[in-house]
Amino acid sequence: MSPEGTAFALLHPDVARWVWEQGWTELRSTQTEAFAPILAGEVDVIISAATASGKTEAAYLPICSALTTTGPTSGISVLYVSPLKALINDQFDRLDRLCEHLEIPVHRWHGDVPGTQKAKLLDDPSGMLLITPESLEALFVLRGARIGALLGGLRYVVVDELHSFLGTERGAQLQSLVHRVELAVRRRVPRIALSATLGDMALAAEFLRPGAGKDVRLIVADDDAGQVRLQVRGYRTTPPRLDGASLRAALEAGDEVTSEDTAEGNELAIAGHLFETLRGSDNLIFANTRSEVEIFADLLTRRSEQAKVPNEFFAHHGSLSKDLREDVETRLKDRTRPVNAVCTSTLEMGIDIGDVRSIAQIGAPPSVATTRQRLGRSGRRGDPAVLRCYISEPEISARTSPPDALRAELVQTVAMVNLLLERWYEPPARGELHLSTLVQQLLSLIAQHGGVRPAEAYSALCGNGPFANVSSGRFAGLLRALGAGEVIAQAADGLLLLDVAGEQIVNHYSFYAAFSTPQEWRLVSGGRQLGTLPVSDRQPLRPGSLMIFAGRRWRIVGVDPGPRVVDLVAAPGGRPPRFGGTGALVHDRVRQEMLAVYRDGSVPAYLDATAAELLSEGRRHFACYGLDDRAVIDDGLESYVFPWAGDRVLHTIAAALTAEGLDVSGAGLALAVIGAATVEISALLGDLARRPAPDPVVLAAAVANKTVEKYDDLLPDELRAAGYAARTFDCPGAWEFLRRFVVS
């Protein structure tokens, strides 16, 4: 097809000429479908299509066409909101090339953009503005009185990488900001969203336009049925050559300790296979933690040194400095030299890094959705996507716990691979209250207007806004608690104002982000910034100790608690520091698929010999424990409950049993109970099943620390419990397990 089709004819001649000049021989189906509704400027649109399928153009060609047709108007015409600064920089370059022909100014606004550029835009606002949610928040707080004029001529709001916002605090913030934009300009503005991995389109539509998701036009490309080649490789854990006392003795004797001495045998074997298989081409190696990224980047670098070949393996994660990360990203874009990035989810989305030969995954994937996103990084241009998973399981001894004996890590990987091949993936979390973000938005609203009436605030945020599931009673309780904490105060005329504590919170730049981050120390060597490290009390930094960071080995020479700076010099060995953090929740469907894998006798063709052995060991233990028809077992020391359900159900049952006085802790796919026999636990589970499912908020009362999100500590107790329950528990799911338990 030539681009003169009907859809093409809709574009303004200047935009059509640009398309022509690009030498495109045809338009994609998403593009032809998107033109008419976006040009009309009446409906909201979601475009869901694979990476590099032209979905950005599907949005921008009609938007630019609409702007060109009407000519320049005062103020900003298009607000493009992106979750990443790097993505804004990428898009800015692409859009600028299109828009300079059309005389549409393009601006970017995020934390790395100089203040002079921002000041210039405020003097003469026009065209398209590419911005992060946090910078948009800052505009509301710092220039609230000007927002209406700045955005008065707004035609479109574009949200990129929509999936990254669904079900998160940052997503609630985005919904609130977009809603507040419409309140400021006193009219509805069409919302255009882009994504490559949306599982549930109805859910995404309801997120984009709360209350009217069914009116959102959905444009979905079905052309990404690419082939996948995969292998799951199994490894048996063996202890490092030097550990504990022998390592301390070697260090005290001044012996040279290398990474090979402190790495586990399976880590050495995995690094060996990665080195042999991946060297010479471009690949992404995903690990589940920043610590593991450091271990493997270091082991692979040392292999390169020993083989006397140039190093092609580089670490990339969120705690590394911008310099180091951009260096790796530049190498990935450079097609002349092969490069392998060892990374966390930092390279999962965003910047275009070109073609990648294969994906390696060390440890069980955190979720099916992230695995899909990671896999999308490889196998473009008709090549199959390649995924290799490296799974380690411990040697079995008399002290091995049932989850380890069941080879849960391997079986979870098999389950997730099966679901990936079925093209299923986890839907985003729903039903959460995001009360911490409601506090933030309330304070921001007060700052924007210099004061706000309680009824207006409720209407803006909860009534018609994104926090619609917060009742007026709960909102009033929230206002009282914030008043008691001197966060807000009420003037004699009823106006809500910021109080002392509120002023302090809002007047610091850290206010603009909805999510919380720990205090961090800066790691520096010879004046060069290497990155940052959250330092816990459990792991104090001592001068003299060794560490691995940025894929290299260091010794700490100085610790300055004032500016929180750690000085490092190159050293021979060490282990990476602990970074802390919380993992992702495992979904119900994954645990159900795990149960199916245990019950099944077939061995998937994608397992290597060791992985196949580990799977049969897991199935043997599953049979030995009698788990096919028993949910409660014991190994002589502890008892275990297997609900074969996701982490929310596990958390709910754990809280219910804790409330009954049992000592319960999480043990991966099961719950471990100390000091109670299986008959006792079974009787208790049966007893709980006969009661009605409890109010989750009442159940949350038994949990000691419910402060998770940024402003949770400002909430009244009842609301903190409600937010925690909505985030953590699944009472209907838990009681479904309990009732099945009684019947069987």
Add this chain to the structure above:
DNA sequence: GACCTGCTGCGGAATG
């Protein structure tokens, strides 16, 4: 033992 994302204005020094 467990991911990631983001942020302002000002003062002072160095440079063109």
